[in-house]
Amino acid sequence: MENMEKGIEGKKNVNRIRRYITRLLVFIFWISVWEAACKIIDQELFLPSPESVLLAIIDLAKTSGFWRSIFNSFIRIIIGFSMGVITGAILAVFSYKSRLIYELISPFMKIIKSTPVASFIILALVWISSKNLSVLISFLMAMPISFSNLLYGLKSTDEKLLEMAKVFRMGRWKRIKAIYFPAVLPFLVSAVSVGLGFSFKSGIAAEVIGRPSNSIGLNLYEAKLYLMIKELFAWTAVIIIISVLFEKIVVRTIRHYGSNTGNTDKP
């Protein structure tokens, strides 16, 4: 039995190494494509080389404005995103319970989902100050995704388990912990990872148009304005890195919390 377990563990590690190497090779491949494209285009102002972008990132990282902007933008977007997820979740619960509420809210969500981000940004600028634009936009991106995912998750809860809960007269809190939450969890994870990406993208876009001081969007805009193309790419790379990193952290946290309440599927 032990040998077999060691064997399984060993295989897992081998797979993990294999995965890392594959990822590394893929990364090298695409960087090489970028580098080759640079040589072909041969105009730093249209496509800067990977090295110059990397150097630009390093240079930027030495300035305090860099970190302040990242912090500001990040905070604003995360606040908007969180509020969006929570609001979407609450509305999903209400819609799950009440058909009337569902009929009222669902078209509203559909509209938000299909309205182009740019329209929101332009409209919002009329009503609220440019500083908080990205909070609102991140909120608007996250909310409908959270709503539909969570509603779907709620609807997918096992009827039979709910019946069992009814017969045994389980309290509301127990029902949520034992039945609703585990059913909703995978949908929550999906909502968060999809919504987070959207929120970041749109939040930064909102900042480029609204230009709040000390924000990533403002830096992007100025880079474009002053033809600082390396920096433009550098900032874009930074945004991507932050977005991916944060998503990984959040998803891992949710899964971890889920498993702490005994909600993992691992035997």
Added chain:
Amino acid sequence: MKNFKSDMIKRLPVIISVIVIAAMVFTGCRKDANEETVPNQNGTQNEAGDITGNNGENEKQDGAAESSGGNEEAKTGDNVSENGEPAEKIDINIAALKGPTGIGMVKLMQDAANGDALHNYNFTIAGEADEISTGLIKGEIDIAAVPCNLASVLYNKTQGKIKLAAVNTLGVLYIVETGNSIESVEDLKGKTIYSTGYGTTPQYTLNYLLNSHGIDPEKDVNIEYKTEATEVAALLSESDDAVAMLPQPYVTTVMMNNDKVRIAINIDEEWKALNDGNGVVTGVLVINKDFLDNHPQAVEDFLSEYQASTNYVNENVDEAAELVETFGLFKAAVAKKAIPYCNITFVSGSDMKEMAETYLNILYEQNPNSVGGALPADDFYYIP
């Protein structure tokens, strides 16, 4: 472990190829971003690209050949003109922004349209500076009227491929308000000012003025930058004590549509008071260096014709106003009133250099990025 090893061995060729390709790409014929490339030396090597100009990437080295007609002869033909007689008309692509900086050209535009000009001028009016920047970099545009700081940015970012030929517009900015509270720059303290022109002339001009009068643009005033003058106009009409900064001729437009608006401060005057009578350098003419090197006489021809056009505009406002409308810059009625306030001019040579240097210096102090990271060297200035 056995499986792992045999798998890796199977994949070895692929892994090796990827690494080798990557190494080749990174080390082979390396063109470092920071190295100066002298375009004309490599020009012939890269001539393999289309001469008819479909290969945008090579155009910056074939700039001269890339006129809209795809005229090959242009490259070889026109240097004959040292005698003072142009051997033939060449195609020159000229761009201007919609706004005051393009007004000086209108007479020349008409002459070109009638075929009365010395060369074939193809004019483009662009809505955004981006189009002009791209065109100049690619070599699709030979001469352009752009904001002064943009000229410096282009010079720096193209490693000297853009040269400054003349100053064509001086101060055009005004503080306007719908109330009666502003008499001097100090009165702007604590106010909200609506403006256009983020990151360019208006922003730096205003900041400089404010700073010079002891007002912190970040803390003591609230400046909101809008994208279009129309947005600012709308905000002015909404409130009885709104304050805004606008360039001519938009000031005239706004005042014609809203009689509550009055001019409170003439920014150019305030600037001059701080700078020995030197005014704000709003707009300049720049030339693509390759084009200049290949067609020096044509450039001179253009500049002299342009100067004549400028004089015409300033002396024949009514006719000029009509032309302004014809060529899609502005409504004639507005232009008629605004042209005298647009400070349209033509300053070249060492006067130009002095004006521009003073102005760029002020900008550089506020934000080096606004002039492209560094003040331009002497070779930026075209002084024949």
Added chain:
Amino acid sequence: MDIKVVNINKSFNGQKVLDNISMTFKSGNITCIMGASGIGKTTLAYIMMGLLKADSGNIIGLQGKKIAAVFQEDRLIEHWDAVKNIMLVCRRDFTKDYIHKNLKELGLSDYENKPVSSLSGGMRRRVAIARALLSDYDVLIMDEPFKGLDFELKKQVIDYVVKMTKGKTVIIITHDKDEVDLLHAGLITMESKKAEAGGDRD
């Protein structure tokens, strides 16, 4: 108080499933219901559990009574272990030790900390049964609870059930006559949608 089913009628989509069914379950006893498949036993059970509403008729004696159930499907929380599943609904005054003891009696000690999804069918059944028996109930309704258990195990579990339900009213749906005997239960047979009141066999 005896539980009396009085003239229960239930239709689904126009199809009559229960046609004027009446029967009596003696209080404090184990009573089995047998009958051909599809005859409506489970439907009747659901009505008694309060999951379905009868079209007409009455059930006397269930008012205010707490019910525990063992369903045909296990209806366990899959990713939780046996102990956690039981603790979800068990009586407040039962300690964890007591639960361990019960699970031991059912032969589940080695498996009580594994998620129930990883247990075999027979083990899951036993967890479901333990859950019901350890909950706070007055009336226990079981729907084919011993299905899938081999004979030896079945005896063991039945003994456990009989012991734990002493004095409580238990209603068990089953197909197996042997189970009725082992339980020493009264028997009601449902035939062609009508019921014959069964005697009490102790």
